Amino acid sequence: MASVETHKNGTAQNLLSKAPWTDEQGISMKIYQGVVLTLEVIVLIVKMYATWFYSIYKFFVPPEPKSVKGEIILITGAGHGMGREMALSFAKLGGTIVCVDINSTGNQETVEMIKDSKGKAHSYLCDVTSRTSINEMAEKIRKEVGEVTILINNAGIMPCKPLLQTGEKEIRTAFEVNCLAHLWTLQAFLPGMMERNHGHIVAMSSMAGVIGLRNLVPYCGTKFAVRGMMEAVHEELREDPRDFSGIKLTCICPYIVDTGLCKNPKIKFPSLMKILSPQEAVEHIVDAVRREYHEITIPSSLYYINQMFRVFPRSVPLHIKDFLDSGLEAQ
Numbered sequence: 001m002a003s004v005e006t007h008k009n010g011t012a013q014n015l016l017s018k019a020p021w022t023d024e025q026g027i028s029m030k031i032y033q034g035v036v037l038t039l040e041v042i043v044l045i046v047k048m049y050a051t052w053f054y055s056i057y058k059f060f061v062p063p064e065p066k067s068v069k070g071e072i073i074l075i076t077g078a079g080h081g082m083g084r085e086m087a088l089s090f091a092k093l094g095g096t097i098v099c100v101d102i103n104s105t106g107n108q109e110t111v112e113m114i115k116d117s118k119g120k121a122h123s124y125l126c127d128v129t130s131r132t133s134i135n136e137m138a139e140k141i142r143k144e145v146g147e148v149t150i151l152i153n154n155a156g157i158m159p160c161k162p163l164l165q166t167g168e169k170e171i172r173t174a175f176e177v178n179c180l181a182h183l184w185t186l187q188a189f190l191p192g193m194m195e196r197n198h199g200h201i202v203a204m205s206s207m208a209g210v211i212g213l214r215n216l217v218p219y220c221g222t223k224f225a226v227r228g229m230m231e232a233v234h235e236e237l238r239e240d241p242r243d244f245s246g247i248k249l250t251c252i253c254p255y256i257v258d259t260g261l262c263k264n265p266k267i268k269f270p271s272l273m274k275i276l277s278p279q280e281a282v283e284h285i286v287d288a289v290r291r292e293y294h295e296i297t298i299p300s301s302l303y304y305i306n307q308m309f310r311v312f313p314r315s316v317p318l319h320i321k322d323f324l325d326s327g328l329e330a331q
């Protein structure tokens with residue numbers, strides 16, 4: 001292909017100026033390159049339209065939810081809130097759950113709840129900010145349970161106050177738990193998925209990773225970062241010459257879920273932006289994982305509202321934001 005030749009031998013201009021072409025050969029070469037480029041652009045346009053129509057079709061006819069029976073599903077922050085609910089839901093669907101939390105009591109409670117309903121679960125105490133602890137835990141899990149096939153990076157904390165009142169330690173810890181921990185678990189568990197070309201990585205971002213919100217400057221930073229990291233991992237796997245199409249990625253962006261994490265929510269239109277129970281939110285999360293969606297917001301309407309208003313000049317969506325007048329008050 002012309003583009004490959006161009007990479008190997010220098011630019012097309014160099015090729016033409018250096019080579020001992022006759023005038024006729026030079027013109028033929030230019031015509032050839034023009035034709036190849038035109039064909040490449042036509043193929044690109046056809047691919048784009050085909051994918052666009054397929055996406056519209058998939059919107060109306062969503063993919064069937066996959067089975068998670070027999071999968072080994074590791075959930076960080078499984079001792080409370082959405083982590084616990086995900087653990088219970090995936091266990092009901094036949095997954096073996098590896099519950100990971102810094103809070104041993106909550107984590108053990110989740111494991112007991114799963115076992116009481118005849119599910120399979122294991123408890124591992126781990127501070128996800130420690131890369132060493134994660135690697136040691138990963139070794140133990142491999143020996144005691146097996147290879148993790150679904151990794152759910154859920155553990156998170158939320159300092160909620162104006163930036164200038166947020167201490168250095170709070171900021172660093174927020175990034176360690178909400179963001180860096182995702183990288184450590186990926187480094188620990190992705191290689192096993194790559195060996196088998198089978199796996200699923202789920203990351204908890206937030207609507208605070210889609211739009212900036214007051215009182216949540218570091219938190220927004222961590223949640224925007226999670227979305228960026230997930231997109232980059234996706235590209236790293238997609239562009240690798242080996243086949244990693246069996247590894248799926250899902251990024252979850254909930255608005256406000258009633259777990260106690262958001263202390264002072266303020267919602268002007270509760271019917272439009274209702275505070276969800278952890279059970280309601282987890283129904284959406286489990287569905288998104290099983291249908292292998294790339295990214296969802298909870299509620300889903302926020303995804304489309306955001307996409308639509310992002311095409312306008314910056315100040316336009318800000319009017320909408322002011323009108324909706326929702327967010328979190330400082331703790």
Ligand SMILES: NC(=O)c1ccc[n+]([C@@H]2O[C@H](COP(=O)([O-])OP(=O)(O)OC[C@H]3O[C@@H](n4cnc5c(N)ncnc54)[C@H](O)[C@@H]3O)[C@@H](O)[C@H]2O)c1
Binds near residue numbers: 077128178254
């Ligand atoms: N609740 C919401 O409104 C909301 C909205 C958007 C996104 N999220 C995100 O969803 C995820 C879950 O939120 P939640 O509301 O269920 O939280 P939660 O506070 O109910 O539970 C978080 C769990 O993470 C654990 N954890 C905290 N630090 C840890 C560490 N260093 N190592 C291991 N475990 C640790 C806690 O012990 C707890 O069990 C978080 O990432 C959060 O940022 C929550």
